[in-house]
Amino acid sequence: MAEISESTLETLRQLQEQEQEKTRVESQRDSSRWRNLFRLNGDNLILFIMFAILIVLAVGMMWLVKDSSKKAKEQRAENARLADTYRRSKTHEVSLGESETRSTTAAAGGVSVMTYETVLTLDGAEHSYAQANGLVERKKNRIRQEVDKILFSATGQELAEPSLSSVRDRIKSQINDLLDNEEVLQVDFAEFRKYEMPHTQEND
Structure with missing residues:
Protein backbone atom coordinates (compact mmCIF):
# COMPACT_ATOMS: atom_id res chain seq x y z
CA MET A 1 0.00 0.00 0.00
CA ALA A 2 1.46 3.35 -0.99
CA GLU A 3 2.15 5.74 1.81
CA ILE A 4 0.54 9.19 1.77
CA SER A 5 3.11 11.85 1.58
CA GLU A 6 3.55 14.41 4.30
CA SER A 7 2.51 17.19 1.95
CA THR A 8 -0.73 15.44 1.12
CA LEU A 9 -1.55 14.96 4.79
CA GLU A 10 -0.86 18.61 5.41
CA THR A 11 -3.17 19.53 2.59
CA LEU A 12 -5.94 17.32 4.03
CA ARG A 13 -5.50 18.88 7.48
CA GLN A 14 -5.79 22.34 5.98
CA LEU A 15 -8.94 21.38 4.10
CA GLN A 16 -10.44 19.94 7.31
CA GLU A 17 -9.59 23.10 9.25
CA GLN A 18 -11.08 25.25 6.50
CA GLU A 19 -14.28 23.19 6.60
CA GLN A 20 -14.49 23.54 10.38
CA GLU A 21 -13.86 27.29 10.14
CA LYS A 22 -16.53 27.60 7.48
CA THR A 23 -19.01 25.74 9.70
CA ARG A 24 -18.15 27.96 12.69
CA VAL A 25 -18.56 31.15 10.67
CA GLU A 26 -21.93 30.07 9.28
CA SER A 27 -23.10 29.17 12.80
CA GLN A 28 -22.06 32.58 14.08
CA ARG A 29 -23.76 34.25 11.12
CA ASP A 30 -27.06 32.44 11.83
CA SER A 31 -26.87 33.35 15.51
CA SER A 32 -26.13 36.96 14.66
CA ARG A 33 -29.07 37.04 12.23
CA TRP A 34 -31.53 35.97 14.95
CA ARG A 35 -30.06 38.44 17.45
CA ASN A 36 -30.37 41.25 14.94
CA LEU A 37 -33.94 40.30 14.24
CA PHE A 38 -34.98 40.87 17.84
CA ARG A 39 -32.52 43.61 18.68
CA LEU A 40 -34.16 47.04 18.99
CA ASN A 41 -31.79 48.86 16.70
CA GLY A 42 -32.88 52.05 14.96
CA ASP A 43 -35.05 50.45 12.27
CA ASN A 44 -36.55 47.79 14.51
CA LEU A 45 -37.32 50.33 17.23
CA ILE A 46 -39.26 52.49 14.78
CA LEU A 47 -41.21 49.47 13.56
CA PHE A 48 -41.97 48.42 17.12
CA ILE A 49 -43.19 51.90 18.03
CA MET A 50 -45.39 52.07 14.93
CA PHE A 51 -46.85 48.66 15.70
CA ALA A 52 -47.57 49.70 19.29
CA ILE A 53 -49.23 52.92 18.07
CA LEU A 54 -51.42 50.94 15.68
CA ILE A 55 -52.55 48.66 18.52
CA VAL A 56 -53.36 51.65 20.75
CA LEU A 57 -55.27 53.34 17.92
CA ALA A 58 -57.24 50.17 17.19
CA VAL A 59 -58.19 49.75 20.85
CA GLY A 60 -59.08 53.44 21.06
CA MET A 61 -61.29 53.24 17.97
CA MET A 62 -63.09 50.21 19.36
CA TRP A 63 -63.73 52.05 22.63
CA LEU A 64 -64.94 55.17 20.82
CA VAL A 65 -67.33 53.16 18.65
CA LYS A 66 -68.68 51.33 21.69
CA ASP A 67 -69.01 54.57 23.66
CA SER A 68 -70.67 56.31 20.71
CA SER A 69 -73.16 53.46 20.34
CA LYS A 70 -73.97 53.60 24.05
CA LYS A 71 -74.48 57.37 23.92
CA ALA A 72 -76.69 57.05 20.83
CA LYS A 73 -78.83 54.45 22.60
CA GLU A 74 -79.12 56.67 25.67
CA GLN A 75 -80.04 59.63 23.47
CA ARG A 76 -82.79 57.65 21.74
CA ALA A 77 -84.19 56.63 25.13
CA GLU A 78 -84.09 60.25 26.31
CA ASN A 79 -85.84 61.44 23.14
CA ALA A 80 -88.56 58.84 23.62
CA ARG A 81 -89.00 59.93 27.24
CA LEU A 82 -89.25 63.59 26.25
CA ALA A 83 -91.75 62.76 23.51
CA ASP A 84 -93.87 60.79 25.99
CA THR A 85 -93.66 63.63 28.52
CA TYR A 86 -94.72 66.11 25.84
CA ARG A 87 -97.57 63.89 24.75
CA ARG A 88 -98.85 63.54 28.30
CA SER A 89 -98.41 67.23 29.06
CA LYS A 90 -100.44 68.23 26.02
Whole structure:
Protein backbone atom coordinates (compact mmCIF):
# COMPACT_ATOMS: atom_id res chain seq x y z
CA MET A 1 0.00 0.00 0.00
CA ALA A 2 1.46 3.35 -0.99
CA GLU A 3 2.15 5.74 1.81
CA ILE A 4 0.54 9.19 1.77
CA SER A 5 3.11 11.85 1.58
CA GLU A 6 3.55 14.41 4.30
CA SER A 7 2.51 17.19 1.95
CA THR A 8 -0.73 15.44 1.12
CA LEU A 9 -1.55 14.96 4.79
CA GLU A 10 -0.86 18.61 5.41
CA THR A 11 -3.17 19.53 2.59
CA LEU A 12 -5.94 17.32 4.03
CA ARG A 13 -5.50 18.88 7.48
CA GLN A 14 -5.79 22.34 5.98
CA LEU A 15 -8.94 21.38 4.10
CA GLN A 16 -10.44 19.94 7.31
CA GLU A 17 -9.59 23.10 9.25
CA GLN A 18 -11.08 25.25 6.50
CA GLU A 19 -14.28 23.19 6.60
CA GLN A 20 -14.49 23.54 10.38
CA GLU A 21 -13.86 27.29 10.14
CA LYS A 22 -16.53 27.60 7.48
CA THR A 23 -19.01 25.74 9.70
CA ARG A 24 -18.15 27.96 12.69
CA VAL A 25 -18.56 31.15 10.67
CA GLU A 26 -21.93 30.07 9.28
CA SER A 27 -23.10 29.17 12.80
CA GLN A 28 -22.06 32.58 14.08
CA ARG A 29 -23.76 34.25 11.12
CA ASP A 30 -27.06 32.44 11.83
CA SER A 31 -26.87 33.35 15.51
CA SER A 32 -26.13 36.96 14.66
CA ARG A 33 -29.07 37.04 12.23
CA TRP A 34 -31.53 35.97 14.95
CA ARG A 35 -30.06 38.44 17.45
CA ASN A 36 -30.37 41.25 14.94
CA LEU A 37 -33.94 40.30 14.24
CA PHE A 38 -34.98 40.87 17.84
CA ARG A 39 -32.52 43.61 18.68
CA LEU A 40 -34.16 47.04 18.99
CA ASN A 41 -31.79 48.86 16.70
CA GLY A 42 -32.88 52.05 14.96
CA ASP A 43 -35.05 50.45 12.27
CA ASN A 44 -36.55 47.79 14.51
CA LEU A 45 -37.32 50.33 17.23
CA ILE A 46 -39.26 52.49 14.78
CA LEU A 47 -41.21 49.47 13.56
CA PHE A 48 -41.97 48.42 17.12
CA ILE A 49 -43.19 51.90 18.03
CA MET A 50 -45.39 52.07 14.93
CA PHE A 51 -46.85 48.66 15.70
CA ALA A 52 -47.57 49.70 19.29
CA ILE A 53 -49.23 52.92 18.07
CA LEU A 54 -51.42 50.94 15.68
CA ILE A 55 -52.55 48.66 18.52
CA VAL A 56 -53.36 51.65 20.75
CA LEU A 57 -55.27 53.34 17.92
CA ALA A 58 -57.24 50.17 17.19
CA VAL A 59 -58.19 49.75 20.85
CA GLY A 60 -59.08 53.44 21.06
CA MET A 61 -61.29 53.24 17.97
CA MET A 62 -63.09 50.21 19.36
CA TRP A 63 -63.73 52.05 22.63
CA LEU A 64 -64.94 55.17 20.82
CA VAL A 65 -67.33 53.16 18.65
CA LYS A 66 -68.68 51.33 21.69
CA ASP A 67 -69.01 54.57 23.66
CA SER A 68 -70.67 56.31 20.71
CA SER A 69 -73.16 53.46 20.34
CA LYS A 70 -73.97 53.60 24.05
CA LYS A 71 -74.48 57.37 23.92
CA ALA A 72 -76.69 57.05 20.83
CA LYS A 73 -78.83 54.45 22.60
CA GLU A 74 -79.12 56.67 25.67
CA GLN A 75 -80.04 59.63 23.47
CA ARG A 76 -82.79 57.65 21.74
CA ALA A 77 -84.19 56.63 25.13
CA GLU A 78 -84.09 60.25 26.31
CA ASN A 79 -85.84 61.44 23.14
CA ALA A 80 -88.56 58.84 23.62
CA ARG A 81 -89.00 59.93 27.24
CA LEU A 82 -89.25 63.59 26.25
CA ALA A 83 -91.75 62.76 23.51
CA ASP A 84 -93.87 60.79 25.99
CA THR A 85 -93.66 63.63 28.52
CA TYR A 86 -94.72 66.11 25.84
CA ARG A 87 -97.57 63.89 24.75
CA ARG A 88 -98.85 63.54 28.30
CA SER A 89 -98.41 67.23 29.06
CA LYS A 90 -100.44 68.23 26.02
CA THR A 91 -103.97 67.33 27.07
CA HIS A 92 -107.55 68.54 26.76
CA GLU A 93 -110.27 68.43 29.40
CA VAL A 94 -113.82 67.67 28.28
CA SER A 95 -116.77 67.82 30.66
CA LEU A 96 -119.71 65.43 30.39
CA GLY A 97 -121.89 67.81 32.38
CA GLU A 98 -123.59 67.31 35.73
CA SER A 99 -125.36 64.05 36.55
CA GLU A 100 -127.31 62.48 39.37
CA THR A 101 -127.47 58.81 40.27
CA ARG A 102 -129.74 57.20 42.86
CA SER A 103 -128.75 53.85 44.19
CA THR A 104 -131.28 51.26 45.30
CA THR A 105 -128.56 49.46 47.27
CA ALA A 106 -128.71 51.94 50.12
CA ALA A 107 -129.74 50.98 53.63
CA ALA A 108 -133.30 49.77 54.00
CA GLY A 109 -135.78 52.61 53.99
CA GLY A 110 -133.43 55.06 52.29
CA VAL A 111 -131.96 56.07 48.95
CA SER A 112 -128.33 56.90 48.20
CA VAL A 113 -127.98 59.93 45.95
CA MET A 114 -124.82 60.93 44.10
CA THR A 115 -124.40 64.16 42.15
CA TYR A 116 -121.28 64.87 40.15
CA GLU A 117 -119.71 66.37 37.06
CA THR A 118 -117.50 63.99 35.12
CA VAL A 119 -114.42 65.53 33.50
CA LEU A 120 -112.33 63.57 30.99
CA THR A 121 -108.66 64.34 30.33
CA LEU A 122 -107.85 63.41 26.73
CA ASP A 123 -104.56 63.02 24.91
CA GLY A 124 -104.01 66.28 23.05
CA ALA A 125 -100.84 65.40 21.16
CA GLU A 126 -102.80 64.13 18.15
CA HIS A 127 -105.97 66.26 18.35
CA SER A 128 -107.01 69.86 18.83
CA TYR A 129 -109.52 70.66 21.56
CA ALA A 130 -112.32 70.79 18.99
CA GLN A 131 -111.38 67.33 17.69
CA ALA A 132 -111.13 65.88 21.19
CA ASN A 133 -114.45 67.41 22.20
CA GLY A 134 -116.09 66.15 19.02
CA LEU A 135 -114.75 62.66 19.66
CA VAL A 136 -116.53 62.57 23.02
CA GLU A 137 -119.61 64.45 21.87
CA ARG A 138 -120.49 61.81 19.27
CA LYS A 139 -120.91 59.20 22.02
CA LYS A 140 -121.64 61.48 24.94
CA ASN A 141 -124.97 59.94 25.90
CA ARG A 142 -123.56 56.41 25.83
CA ILE A 143 -120.55 57.52 27.87
CA ARG A 144 -122.78 59.20 30.49
CA GLN A 145 -124.84 56.01 30.74
CA GLU A 146 -121.69 53.96 31.40
CA VAL A 147 -120.53 56.42 34.06
CA ASP A 148 -123.92 56.27 35.80
CA LYS A 149 -123.96 52.48 35.54
CA ILE A 150 -120.51 52.09 37.12
CA LEU A 151 -121.29 54.51 39.96
CA PHE A 152 -124.66 52.85 40.54
CA SER A 153 -123.00 49.42 40.88
CA ALA A 154 -120.00 50.61 42.91
CA THR A 155 -119.57 49.06 46.35
CA GLY A 156 -119.64 51.06 49.55
CA GLN A 157 -115.92 50.46 49.96
CA GLU A 158 -115.17 51.85 46.49
CA LEU A 159 -117.31 54.93 47.10
CA ALA A 160 -115.60 55.46 50.47
CA GLU A 161 -112.20 55.90 48.80
CA PRO A 162 -111.16 59.57 49.09
CA SER A 163 -110.07 59.76 45.45
CA LEU A 164 -112.54 57.19 44.06
CA SER A 165 -109.53 55.75 42.20
CA SER A 166 -111.06 52.30 41.59
CA VAL A 167 -114.25 53.78 40.17
CA ARG A 168 -112.36 56.30 38.03
CA ASP A 169 -110.11 53.58 36.60
CA ARG A 170 -113.11 51.44 35.65
CA ILE A 171 -114.80 54.40 33.99
CA LYS A 172 -111.64 55.30 32.04
CA SER A 173 -111.27 51.74 30.78
CA GLN A 174 -114.93 51.54 29.74
CA ILE A 175 -114.85 54.88 27.91
CA ASN A 176 -111.70 53.93 26.00
CA ASP A 177 -113.45 50.72 24.96
CA LEU A 178 -116.36 52.79 23.66
CA LEU A 179 -114.00 55.09 21.76
CA ASP A 180 -111.94 52.15 20.42
CA ASN A 181 -108.67 53.80 21.49
CA GLU A 182 -106.67 55.05 24.45
CA GLU A 183 -107.62 58.71 24.12
CA VAL A 184 -108.83 59.13 27.71
CA LEU A 185 -105.86 59.50 30.05
CA GLN A 186 -107.75 60.35 33.22
CA VAL A 187 -111.25 60.64 34.69
CA ASP A 188 -112.08 63.10 37.47
CA PHE A 189 -115.21 64.23 39.28
CA ALA A 190 -115.98 67.88 39.94
CA GLU A 191 -118.31 68.63 42.85
CA PHE A 192 -118.88 64.97 43.74
CA ARG A 193 -121.46 64.67 46.50
CA LYS A 194 -123.04 61.60 48.08
CA TYR A 195 -125.83 61.65 50.64
CA GLU A 196 -128.71 59.57 51.96
CA MET A 197 -132.36 60.54 52.08
CA PRO A 198 -135.51 58.73 53.20
CA HIS A 199 -137.26 56.59 50.65
CA THR A 200 -140.49 58.57 51.12
CA GLN A 201 -138.77 61.75 50.03
CA GLU A 202 -137.88 60.12 46.74
CA ASN A 203 -141.57 59.69 46.00
CA ASP A 204 -142.44 63.36 46.68
